[in-house]
Amino acid sequence: MKVLVPVKRVIDYNVKVRVKADQSGVDLANVKMSMNPFDEIAVEQAIRLKEAGQAEEIIVVSIGVTKSQETLRNALAMGADRAILVEATDNVENDIEPLAVAKILKAIIDEEQPGLVLVGKQAIDNDMNATGQMLSALMGWPQATFASKVEIEGDKAKVTREVDGGLQVISVNMPCVMTVDLRLNEPRYASLPNIMKAKKKPMETKTPADYGVDVSPRLTIEKVEEPPARKAGVIVGSVEELVEKLKTEAGVL
Amino acid sequence: MAVLLLAEHDNTSLNDATAKTVTAAQAMGGDIHILCAGSDCGGVAEQAAKLDGVTKVLCAKDDAYGHDMAEPLAALIVGLAGDYDHIVAPATTNGKNIMPRVAALLDAMVISDISAVHGPDTFERPIYAGNAMATVKSSDAKKVITVRGASFDAAGEGGSASVEDVAAAANPGLSEWVEDKVVESDRPELTSAKRIISGGRGMGSKENFEIIEKVADKLGAAVGASRAAVDSGYAPNDYQVGQTGKVVAPELYIAVGISGAIQHLAGMKDSKVIVAINKDEEAPIFQVADYGLVADLFDALPKLEAAL
Ligand SMILES: Cc1cc2nc3c(=O)[nH]c(=O)nc-3n(C[C@H](O)[C@H](O)[C@H](O)COP(=O)(O)OP(=O)(O)OC[C@H]3O[C@@H](n4cnc5c(N)ncnc54)[C@H](O)[C@@H]3O)c2cc1C
Ligand SMILES: Cc1cc2nc3c(=O)[nH]c(=O)nc-3n(C[C@H](O)[C@H](O)[C@H](O)COP(=O)(O)OP(=O)(O)OC[C@H]3O[C@@H](n4cnc5c(N)ncnc54)[C@H](O)[C@@H]3O)c2cc1C
Numbered sequence A: 001m002k003v004l005v006p007v008k009r010v011i012d013y014n015v016k017v018r019v020k021a022d023q024s025g026v027d028l029a030n031v032k033m034s035m036n037p038f039d040e041i042a043v044e045q046a047i048r049l050k051e052a053g054q055a056e057e058i059i060v061v062s063i064g065v066t067k068s069q070e071t072l073r074n075a076l077a078m079g080a081d082r083a084i085l086v087e088a089t090d091n092v093e094n095d096i097e098p099l100a101v102a103k104i105l106k107a108i109i110d111e112e113q114p115g116l117v118l119v120g121k122q123a124i125d126n127d128m129n130a131t132g133q134m135l136s137a138l139m140g141w142p143q144a145t146f147a148s149k150v151e152i153e154g155d156k157a158k159v160t161r162e163v164d165g166g167l168q169v170i171s172v173n174m175p176c177v178m179t180v181d182l183r184l185n186e187p188r189y190a191s192l193p194n195i196m197k198a199k200k201k202p203m204e205t206k207t208p209a210d211y212g213v214d215v216s217p218r219l220t221i222e223k224v225e226e227p228p229a230r231k232a233g234v235i236v237g238s239v240e241e242l243v244e245k246l247k248t249e250a251g252v253l
Numbered sequence B: 001m002a003v004l005l006l007a008e009h010d011n012t013s014l015n016d017a018t019a020k021t022v023t024a025a026q027a028m029g030g031d032i033h034i035l036c037a038g039s040d041c042g043g044v045a046e047q048a049a050k051l052d053g054v055t056k057v058l059c060a061k062d063d064a065y066g067h068d069m070a071e072p073l074a075a076l077i078v079g080l081a082g083d084y085d086h087i088v089a090p091a092t093t094n095g096k097n098i099m100p101r102v103a104a105l106l107d108a109m110v111i112s113d114i115s116a117v118h119g120p121d122t123f124e125r126p127i128y129a130g131n132a133m134a135t136v137k138s139s140d141a142k143k144v145i146t147v148r149g150a151s152f153d154a155a156g157e158g159g160s161a162s163v164e165d166v167a168a169a170a171n172p173g174l175s176e177w178v179e180d181k182v183v184e185s186d187r188p189e190l191t192s193a194k195r196i197i198s199g200g201r202g203m204g205s206k207e208n209f210e211i212i213e214k215v216a217d218k219l220g221a222a223v224g225a226s227r228a229a230v231d232s233g234y235a236p237n238d239y240q241v242g243q244t245g246k247v248v249a250p251e252l253y254i255a256v257g258i259s260g261a262i263q264h265l266a267g268m269k270d271s272k273v274i275v276a277i278n279k280d281e282e283a284p285i286f287q288v289a290d291y292g293l294v295a296d297l298f299d300a301l302p303k304l305e306a307a308l
Helices: A037-051 A068-078 A098-112 A131-139 A192-197 A239-248 B014-024 B042-049 B070-083 B093-105 B207-219 B225-233 B298-308
Strands: A001-005 A009-011 A033-036 A057-064 A082-087 A116-120 A143-153 A157-161 A164-172 A177-179 A205-207 A219-225 A233-237 B003-004 B031-038 B056-061 B086-090 B109-113 B122-129 B132-138 B143-147 B163-166 B175-182 B195-199 B223-227 B252-256 B274-276 B289-296
Touching: A001 A037, A001 A098, A009 A068, A033 A068, A037 A057, A037 A068, A037 A116, A037 A177, A057 A098, A068 A082, A068 A192, A068 A205, A068 B207, A098 A131, A098 B093, A116 A131, A116 B086, A116 B274, A131 A143, A131 A177, A131 B093, A131 B223, A143 A164, A143 B093, A157 A177, A157 B093, A177 B014, A205 B289, A233 A239, A239 B298, B003 B014, B003 B093, B014 B031, B014 B143, B014 B289, B031 B070, B070 B143, B086 B093, B093 B109, B093 B143, B093 B175, B093 B223, B109 B122, B163 B207, B163 B274, B163 B298, B175 B289, B195 B289, B207 B274, B207 B298, B223 B225
Parallel strands: A001 A057, A001 A116, A057 A082, A082 A205, A116 A177, A143 A177, A233 B289, B003 B031, B003 B086, B031 B056, B056 B163, B086 B143, B109 B143, B195 B223, B195 B252, B252 B274, B274 B289
Antiparallel strands: A009 A033, A143 A157, A157 A164, A164 B175, A219 B132, B122 B132
């Protein structure tokens, strides 16, 4: 089976984001961008399925600016086989909404016929946690979200999900969409030889129009603000002083 | 105008997140109808009918809804959606699982994890791990929304809405529940607890993590953890507080052996009083703490337990 993995280029998780003074968004000029960490986990899972003989080909897709090529090359260097870049905008600040991303991915699935789609649970920039669920709805497929363990057995997959109360095990029909959670695996680093090899792996470039998808947003950003800052507290000298202050000053004990 | 609100429950009791979501729904305008879907969930429907501001409770009893599977629940909600302008759910793992599916089936863009309502179509939501707050306006005919519980107070319980049975929708039959692995605990639930004590990598081991639990029991607190503590196996996954775990806002949050990475702060920085215990005085957690104690946790925690 083919495995499709959508990978998003996002602000690196170590970067401290700054809200722009005109409140139009977050400053993305000259900041370090990386593959969404959850998507690294999804790529890793696809590679492990291939290594276990359960997948033949791994196709990675990114939807965004031309520079998303770097994210795709990174996935190819990890071990994906080929890439599709959908150039949807020329401005890094125009993010594409999960519904539009899901519609483009649906068109790609109709062409490529993968047996499994592995998506990150959430993108760490907009934190929507939506794309995988929306895609499985559009496909009429089952969804296995927040996966921390995946076992594929014939035409079914048994998936352990991280939920509020602990873990839930479900069985879904294949093909399906899985969204991956933090503890599914630890992604590998790309080795230098693999980074070199990745440069020769195929990468197609498309546009949303090629798939007949309108990416205009349904949500307009009215403004983006700094969250209220907490005021600095005090350093206490001992456990006794701490307990005393929590009782008398803060009134929480 | 009316709001359809998906109740969060375990087939016997209504989760507190539902009452908080009712408060958010009140600001959207219109009647509020709660949907209780589950197996034998009549008792839950009665509890939901008591929430202030609720005009009707729809009760869909079917075993297909007993384990919160997204496909049958989304089919049910989409079947009922015709009468509503807003379809909302708490931003629990269930809400996050089900609502984007509902939205896509209605060709709407889901609005995840809102922290304020500015009008029927305008909402505030945290982005970039809570380092920015976006105000977004939806142009969709039906707004499909999940609500961050930590940002809203629970609605009161003086109501007496009518309860109506609704028929189950056809089950798409795409998935099956196998089992839940839930650890029963007498401690309060993280997202509704008034006090929380969380441990990080500094705890060093699963055994040491028990020191946190002892203090928690003295405080009547829930226990949380950083991702590092969960990844290292010191604490179960459902303890994780943060951008990609649970978002909490208790009256008291005590962070022990947690450095204060932005992803952790995203989940707890709206707590009323924050206490940090860390041996590194430079740890970023001290920048958000109301009370900081620079100390070795293995020395401080037993003293704290004794002092309470
Ligand atoms: C400052 C700001 C400005 C904005 N401006 C606009 C705008 O002008 N136009 C607009 O349409 N929206 C805009 N948005 C809206 C915002 O971009 C969407 O709400 C956003 O994309 C949310 O989705 P997510 O990336 O968090 O998706 P999630 O659903 O959290 O992503 C989950 C997974 O889906 C996959 N995925 C998601 N996106 C992609 C992708 N592009 N390529 C490949 N895989 C992907 C990945 O596997 C990812 O892990 C803006 C948002 C902000 C904060
Ligand atoms: C995609 C993504 C999502 C993430 N989501 C989350 C999330 O939801 N929640 C989350 O928490 N993290 C999340 N993280 C991880 C986050 O970036 C940090 O790595 C994590 O929070 C660190 O955990 P920690 O503070 O326990 O560990 P560390 O950063 O290692 O800090 C340990 C602290 O313990 C102190 N310490 C050690 N020994 C002692 C002692 N004896 N006495 C007192 N203090 C001691 C040290 O001084 C140090 O400050 C995420 C990361 C990524 C990339």
